[in-house]
């Protein structure tokens with residue numbers, strides 16, 4: 001114990017004497033540790049933000065889509081869904097509260113000389129309830145308008161602001177590409193989601209209006225299904241799956257050409273993407289920690305050579321080779337831990353700044369902090385080992401002759 | 404080890420290099436040093452005095468021959484065991500002082516006590532006492548570059564003696580000092596030898612300094628040329 005305390009005291013004295021060298025050498029470890037902490041912190045923050053977003057969608061929501069997802073974007077082509085599928089789900093599956101088929105399209109909205117590129121959502125009045133959105137003004141389409149594909153629309157606040165300005169939205173005649181529709185309602189604002197997408201930049205239309213007049217097909221891109229109770233979610237999902245298999249004549253698991261997902265699954269999928277990304281970035285950051293370790297090894301080798309005579313003196317007055325090794329090992333470890341602790345501070349600061357910029361919650365995992373400091377101590381010992389052993393192997397007489 | 408001398412060398416050789424560049428720094432020396440002796444190694448430059456002294460101090464290992472210290476064969480020991488022998492029985496004084504330049508006199512003297520595992524407070528007390536003993540009580544917080552050569556050498560002597568060694572090895576301890584200071588240092592060494600019964604082996608060029616000892620061993624070309632008592636030395640071994 002006393003041996004260790006002596007070595008620690010000696011290391012601190014020695015490192016304090018070479019303050020600028022100590023600072024520069026530990027900078028390598030500092031950057032490495034800070035990068036690891038910031039990367040992992042931001043990754044976890046992003047995951048948390050996604051989970052928050054999705055949980056605000058509600059826990060009793062299912063998404064039915066054609067095709068099989070092979071990742072976040074890629075999906076294999078498959079027979080599209082149609083309105084009959086949505087109808088069937090609504091009528092045949094127990095515990096379904098509402099079903100909203102959706103077909104999405106892009107269009108330019110124009111009014112009185114102003115234009116704005118926005119997204120069209122062809123759907124039914126059920127869309128509002130399924131996604132938990134509300135109307136700030138006006139009304140939503142009636143059943144008759146739904147069925148007839150009437151040219152009426154409900155606007156997101158962003159579209160109102162960009163195209164209509166101060167004009168009274170209700171009753172306005174908005175042009176959407178080739179289609180002209182009457183504004184009958186305005187949504188309450190929702191803001192951006194985690195990915196920075198404005199959830200208020202959209203125009204809702206009866207789905208048949210979009211199918212006929214914009215996309216020109218009877219395809220439905222997505223069917224949103226809500227259960228009457230979160231507890232019935234898995235039953236609803238199972239029944240929807242069974243119904244869709246039957247309707248699409250799917251006979252084996254490998255032939256399934258649609259997906260039924262709930263928000264938790266979506267969260268897991270997105271979470272696994274951020275985890276992969278985080279792991280990758282943390283690995284890159286870890287490499288910089290190794291580079292920091294090599295910096296320590298380099299400077300320790302220099303230090304051992306410079307202090308050859310000191311080593312000779314110590315060996316002459318009673319140091320064992322193991323005392324000399326301990327001295328240099330502790331010095332390397334202190335150097336690394338010094339960088340590591342500063343790295344933790346900088347890393348947490350960086351996480352906080354990054355989280356503010358990316359608008360995700362600040363998450364600092366204490367395990368990562370401990371791990372980083374422990375890992376940097378290990379880096380010090382591992383990369384200090386060779387220089388320290390070199391010091392310990394010196395022949396006392398040769399060391400003393402060194403100038 | 405009943406009546407064996409403290410140091411006993413038989414046929415000790417130390418060679419450097421190979422082939423044409425082979426240097427026989429020591430070329431087979433026999434030497435007995437009894438406990439409590441005060442020896443001087445003399446001889447021309449390059450005759451092997453330092454090599455012999457370093458061998459005695461286990462700082463260097465002979466190429467051939469046998470060296471027994473306190474009855475223990477040293478030539479077969481590893482670096483750790485040799486370090487332990489130095490730690491427990493030996494003190495060194497060098498021509499160039501070999502103090503740690505950035506440490507104070509006190510820290511330099513404390514150094515060997517740290518390796519002996521003494522508590523910090525006891526190190527301090529004993530180091531201060533040792534500095535007192537060599538007449539540097541008031542200089543304990545000076546660094547080597549704030550001390551004269553003679554004072555630095557006295558710090559080195561304090562460092563060697565603070566652990567109460569059996570054997571004190573001094574390689575030209577007055578080599579860098581003027582005559583007056585040299586005499587002071589020699590008087591200090593003689594007094595410590597007399598008061599504490601420490602065995603002293605010293606390398607020197609100067610007859611005046613050798614005269615402080617009891618025996619002079621003369622080296623030439625790596626061999627011992629003569630081994631004689633100092634005239635008038637009381638109680639020569």
Ligand SMILES: Nc1ncnc2c1ncn2[C@@H]1O[C@H](COP(=O)(O)OP(=O)(O)O)[C@@H](O)[C@H]1O
Nearest residue numbers: 419426427428447448449450451452453454455
């Ligand atoms: N490390 C070494 N490598 C090669 N030759 C050496 C080494 N140390 C000493 N010698 C040679 O050994 C001989 C004796 O050296 P040394 O014992 O230092 O002599 P002295 O101390 O009597 O002047 C000299 O010729 C010297 O050059």
Ligand SMILES: [Mg+2]
Nearest residue numbers: 452453454606
């Ligand atoms: Mg010499």
